[in-house]
Amino acid sequence: IELQGTLKSFFEEM
């Protein structure tokens, strides 16, 4: 199965 990633694991919060 594919799990949907989120952008927070790629981009830092400012």
Added chain:
Amino acid sequence: MFEAKLTEGLILKKIVESIKDIVTDVNIDISPSGISLQAMDSSHVALVSLNLSMDGFEHYRADTNMVLGVSIANLAKVMKLADNNDQITLQADQEATHLKIIFENPKTERTTEFNLNLITIDSEHLAIPETEYSSVVTINSGEFSKICKELFSLSETVQITTNTDYVQFSVEGEVGSGQVRLGHNDSEKKEDQTILEVSESVQQQFAIRYLNMFNKASTLSSFTRLCLHQEQPLVVEFKIDNLGVLKYFLAPKISD
């Protein structure tokens, strides 16, 4: 004091229509050089990034930086008041509580004014690093929209594979499995071209329903640019001629 006038108001209508299903409340950053906004959907899977340059406006004035908190759903309702060939002016005072939007049609002498109440949003801002995308695919925006819609009826997930010869959109589901493969196509009709710039192959999976929402922006540009990198979110980019760019970022699905 902020004031910006766009002769082709239809562009602003299209931009709002292109983002209203993804983001709800956004902080619009106004600066002397232009207008930008960055906002994520509620699940933090997709992000909208819009940058409009002051040069694209018939008239643009922003004395200082300002942040205008706007409900996109409400802005979309106000935009419905605009005819497709209206000129649109946006105005806001310093410390404004509302954004004044004026629709003018010089031919029919019809003018509509609306003061949209502003809201305070403490939205988180993400730092998006400059990325060297190892695969960039430029494809006709209508064609890409059609491919996504058709594949969505066969599967919720699409696997995008790039290499130097083609970009492939493959699906697998209880219906069966298959793929759409597009090779480099430099047909003389520019808008039918598919251009592949692949320095490193990429293979990632994405939820098609987000791509379908992004493709609402296909009315803004005849081309969609897909930027892929194996370790990074997908970027779906629509260039808005003489004004700026609307980018969508989508986190990949990770097969377990």
